[in-house]
Amino acid sequence: MPRPKSTDTEATRQAIATAAENMFRSVGYSKTTLADVAARLGMSPANIYRFFRSKQEINGCICDRLIMEYENTWPDSIDPGAPAAENLPRLLLACHRHIRSKILSNTGVYDMFVAAAEQNWPVMLEHMSRMVVFLAGIVQAGVDRGQVLPCDTNRVATLLLQAMSPFLDPRRIARTIKDSVSLGVEEHMESDLEAIVSLLLRGLSPLLPPLAI
Incomplete structure (x- = not known):
């Protein structure tokens, strides 16, 4: 690949991030080094540091890009x-399916997301905050239409997100799939997700006594 032009800093950053992501997918997250990425781009490792201070910063850029791709599916x-x-x-349910198809499908990407979650990368914390806001917006729309009892919508969204951890955390999804295979039983994650959401929403129904949340 020809060396990116240094006149466009953002384009060069994205080229570096793309090369690193491709190597994560083909070689593995933990096995990819800055020297490997530089060699893929025909750059020196020192030149990489003109655009990123560390591999961690490149990782954050890639993670943020994949997260934004994920978040852009929410409105649809x-x-x-x-x-x-x-x-x-x-x-x-759409979030669960996206995680299974886009993250669990590649070991390198999966390993990066696991590291992001376990090490509390800023991009991951910011993503979780945006998800709470998006969920709260749906709950608020329900409140405005009389479909949901008046409540602290951010609190409800946070609790809902916590309850959905088995279906949205790549580590827990992978563990459920692995356990199902080892036990020789079929997993029902999608139907379980829908059942739990339905159960939680019953607690916010205007036809039932209000909850203390």
Whole structure:
């Protein structure tokens, strides 16, 4: 690959991140070094440091890019005119499927997301905050339409996200799949997700006594 032009800093940063991501996918996250990335681009390792201070910063750039691709699917997974009881499971099911197809499908990408979660990378913490805001918006729409009891929507969204951890955390999804295979049983993660969301939403129904949340 020809050396990126240094006149466009952002383009060069993205070229470096793309090369690193491709190596994560083909070689592995832990096995990829800055020297490998530099060699792939026809650059010297020292030149990489003109654009990124460390491999960790490159990792954060890649993780952020993949997260934004993921987040950009959120609006299309819901129907603004539908009730919260329909939009919440739609969104969460779409998130679960995206994680399974885009993250668990490649060991290198999976290993990077595991590191991001376990080490509390800023991009991951910011992503979780944005997800709470998006979920809270759906809950608030339900409150405004009388479909959901008045509540602290951010608190409800946070609790909902915590309850969805088995279906949205790549580590827990991978463990469930592995256990199902080893036990020779079929996993029902999608139907389980929908059942749990339905159960949680019953607690916010205006037809039932209000919850203390």
